[in-house]
Amino acid sequence: MADGTGPGRVTPSGVALAALLLILIVASLWLFIAKPYWWTPVASQQGADIDFIFTAVLWVTGIAFVGVQGMLGYFIARYGAKGTERASYWHDNPKAEAILLIGTAAILTVLVFMGQRVWASVYFSDVPENALTIQVTGEQFAWNFHYAGPDGAFGRQRIELISPTNTIGLDRTDPAAKDDLLSINQMHMVANRPVRVRLRSKDVIHSFFLPNLRVKQDAVPGMGIEIWFTPNLAGDYEIACAELCGLGHYRMKAFLTVDASQDVFDTWLREQTAQQ
Ligand SMILES: [Cu+2]
Known part of the structure; x- marks a missing residue:
């Protein structure tokens, strides 16, 4: 064929391939321009x-x-x-x-x-003074959110206290733990107030993913990893685990609410703590 003795340069299969490529080009251009999945x-x-x-x-x-x-x-x-x-x-x-x-x-x-x-x-930048610190612990297959409460001090955690109702082993006899809140799969923060997340894992590697906030950080067993960011748009969002962490990985989903003001956040914290 290449020596010029073949059926010519334009063949039905060539035309079909060209048409297929053209469809692919137009479809992918449309995806980028119309942004239906962006x-x-x-x-x-x-x-x-x-x-x-x-x-x-x-x-x-x-x-x-x-x-x-x-x-x-x-x-x-x-x-x-x-x-x-x-x-x-x-x-x-x-x-x-x-x-x-x-x-x-x-x-x-x-x-x-x-x-x-x-x-x-x-x-590599310093966490602002007014940041809200939240301890986040990943486990198969849930996210635990630990808030220090009004005293700003996190209660002691002990591994032997871990149970189905106390998933992070919070020692309630510690005075600092009295006002602590342990929230499972429900995270709250305040719009325009920086958040410092202390990330840990109880079992395997998970990845703490806040797609709307463009935050993604691995949680590694045996390590405490800090990351900070500033949410600036109040609303309800989803939290995912972005690391294939086991058979139940698909249901390791949590919910994030960015409250419009500190008052709304404080009210939520008070209500949740009262329930515990
Ligand atoms: Cu996970």
Whole structure:
């Protein structure tokens, strides 16, 4: 065929493949432009920066993808039009390789620096003074949220006290534990007040995921991991576990409420504590 003696360059299977590719291109373009399955509106301060990086990476890789695939298509059409052309071969081309290497390195370096600025603002910045601290403990298959209560001090936890009703082993004889709240699968925080999450796991690796707030952090057994962020949009959201952590992983779902004011939050905390 390539020697020009075949049935010609346009074959039914080629046309079918081209049509299929065209449908794929139009469908994926539509997905990106109409955004029927896109991110939820961002609900945290840090989330806007993360979305910006994501968008930048998407543009860069999108342009590179279209450029590379377009050139490939063009070369095939341009140099294979008759089916009689011979491919030429050479071992290397230092100039082309240098341009590609330096160009790619420059783009990636810019992206890495943009990303590390956001990373540092999430992981290497000081937690603001007024932050609300919540101890989050993942287990198969639930999220435990431990609030210090009005005294601001977390009660002692003891492993031998862990039971089906006291899932984090809170020692109620400790004075600091008197006003503590243990909430299972229900998390509350206050809009525009920073939150410090102390993340732990009782069994396997889980991943604490607040998609609306663009927060995702692994919970690792034997480690206490801190992360902070500032929710800035009141509302009800979902919390997921983003680490395949066992057979019940799919139901490791919890609920987050970002209260509009400290008063609303305090009322919730008081009601919940009274119930316990
Ligand atoms: Cu999990």
